[in-house]
Amino acid sequence: MKCNDVMTFLSQIGAKSITASISDEDLNFLISNGCIDCLSKDEYEKLLDSVADISKVTGELEELHTKEKTDEETFEQEEKKIHSIRFWLEGREKKEADREKAQEEEQLVSKDEETVHEKDAELQSLIQKKSMLDRQVLYGKRYLSLTGAGVVMLHDLSIRDYRVGDRDFKTFIQETKATEMELQAIAERAANYYQAIKIAIANMDTSPLAEEYYEEDEEEDYDEDEYRIKSKGVESSQLWAVSIGLAKLEGDPEKIKESFIQVINTLKGFNKSNLGTKLMAAETLLASGHSEDISQKTNILTTTDRQIRESNNVPEELSAGVTTTLFCGTNPGGLTRFDVFSKITKSYTAAAILSSSQETEDNLRQKFESFKFTFDAWGYSPSEDTDLAAAYLAVSQLGEDKAKEKMNVIVNAIKSEFEFPLVPAAILTSIQALNANELLDLMEKAVTILQSQPLTTGLSHSELSSLAIRMIYGQ
Numbered sequence: 306m307k308c309n310d311v312m313t314f315l316s317q318i319g320a321k322s323i324t325a326s327i328s329d330e331d332l333n334f335l336i337s338n339g340c341i342d343c344l345s346k347d348e349y350e351k352l353l354d355s356v357a358d359i360s361k362v363t364g365e366l367e368e369l370h371t372k373e374k375t376d377e378e379t380f381e382q383e384e385k386k387i388h389s390i391r392f393w394l395e396g397r398e399k400k401e402a403d404r405e406k407a408q409e410e411e412q413l414v415s416k417d418e419e420t421v422h423e424k425d426a427e428l429q430s431l432i433q434k435k436s437m438l439d440r441q442v443l444y445g446k447r448y449l450s451l452t453g454a455g456v457v458m459l460h461d462l463s464i465r466d467y468r469v470g471d472r473d474f475k476t477f478i479q480e481t482k483a484t485e486m487e488l489q490a491i492a493e494r495a496a497n498y499y500q501a502i503k504i505a506i507a508n509m510d511t512s513p514l515a516e517e518y519y520e521e522d523e524e525e526d527y528d529e530d531e532y533r534i535k536s537k538g539v540e541s542s543q544l545w546a547v548s549i550g551l552a553k554l555e556g557d558p559e560k561i562k563e564s565f566i567q568v569i570n571t572l573k574g575f576n577k578s579n580l581g582t583k584l585m586a587a588e589t590l591l592a593s594g595h596s597e598d599i600s601q602k603t604n605i606l607t608t609t610d611r612q613i614r615e616s617n618n619v620p621e622e623l624s625a626g627v628t629t630t631l632f633c634g635t636n637p638g639g640l641t642r643f644d645v646f647s648k649i650t651k652s653y654t655a656a657a658i659l660s661s662s663q664e665t666e667d668n669l670r671q672k673f674e675s676f677k678f679t680f681d682a683w684g685y686s687p688s689e690d691t692d693l694a695a696a697y698l699a700v701s702q703l704g705e706d707k708a709k710e711k712m713n714v715i716v717n718a719i720k721s722e723f724e725f726p727l728v729p730a731a732i733l734t735s736i737q738a739l740n741a742n743e744l745l746d747l748m749e750k751a752v753t754i755l756q757s758q759p760l761t762t763g764l765s766h767s768e769l770s771s772l773a774i775r776m777i778y779g780q
Contacts, residue, residue, distance in 0.1 A: 650692045
């Protein structure tokens with residue numbers, strides 16, 4: 306059973322007009338995997354009979370609401386009566402009678418509420434059955450309809466048809482589940498790293514706490530470690546980004562955690578770059594795969610850092626990220642090329658990205674300028690973001706025309722969410738194997754998975770989207 310055959314069959318069920326046919330084995334597979342609901346003729350007729358009274362039940366519910374309102378008004382009147390000054394002037398027997406009357410009305414209102422609730426539940430059940438009935442379409446001797454999972458599957462197939470149309474559907478399901486499981490695993494590992502690193506950074510002796518961040522909070526959800534890391538210039542979203550990067554590394558999580566903290570402790574006095582930048586640098590170093598020990602890596606970083614600051618006037622506050630990009634790039638001559646590319650862009654990070662590529666300088670320069678020209682035509686003024694986005698695209702393996710077309714779709718889809726959409730769009734665009742719509746869909750799936758993690762509470766949707774891109778980039 307090919308994916309495009311399944312997509313056609315599911316779409317025809319949704320349209321309630323089936324002209325395609327599949328084997329009983331394939332149909333049963335779709336049913337057992339929760340894509341399709343199936344009713345026999347008898348079950349369909351019983352369902353039809355069960356919703357026949359929906360108009361009657363609706364009328365009964367309206368009558369009950371009217372009665373409930375009338376009884377509530379009567380109860381309010383009786384309540385006012387026993388709380389009035391006149392009530393206290395009445396005799397004992399009259400008072401008791403009035404109290405009993407008010408209690409009777411109160412009980413009647415309570416009973417009305419219960420009856421209305423039961424009748425409303427009955428109506429909602431009938432409405433659900435009616436909705437299910439309305440979705441049914443006859444196929445052979447059975448009635449079929451799409452489940453919620455079936456609607457999602459049709460959506461996934463429609464987006465991915467360009468890539469999986471001729472592939473076996475069962476294989477597609479397995480791969481889809483594997484991808485979702487991997488994203489879920491990354492999110493869970495990242496949450497563990499986040500918690501451990503947050504505590505380590507909070508207790509790290511780096512700089513005095515900033516009073517504006519570190520204040521006593523009596524709320525139950527007060528997190529002292531969260532305030533401490535913010536006092537050191539590290540936002541939760543930054544720590545999550547680092548944690549996701551670590552979660553994508555292979556190896557024993559405990560050893561990765563220990564190595565990361567060791568690198569951070571080594572980089573504390575590296576230069577004046579802020580702690581957030583050093584965290585990213587440490588994660589990049591661990592992901593680089595270099596065999597040198599931490600001390601040797603730090604020595605190389607220190608030498609490179611000094612060279613780019615002295616030769617290229619890179620501010621010390623920015624140099625850690627630039628140095629790490631050059632150190633971990635694929636081009637061993639990156640430092641020499643950095644001198645060239647730092648002359649065509651004011652963004653030191655963009656220059657480092659370009660320098661790290663093995664493509665010829667002329668090709669990179671031509672593509673970089675071409676993408677910058679495109680962004681200008683789209684209405685984006687020259688900035689750090691336009692240069693960074695152009696650099697990411699220039700070092701990608703996509704052809705220029707294809708990259709521009711793909712990125713245009715992504716930018717238009719995310720520009721309402723990101724204040725500066727070019728860089729995240731460029732990173733997504735550079736993922737060569739998937740088209741724009743599939744990447745956007747995968748990003749939203751990753752966002753949903755991240756939202757299920759309790760520790761992401763408080764992050765905005767744009768921050769979650771940035772982290773989702775971090776999850777899928779390089780996968």
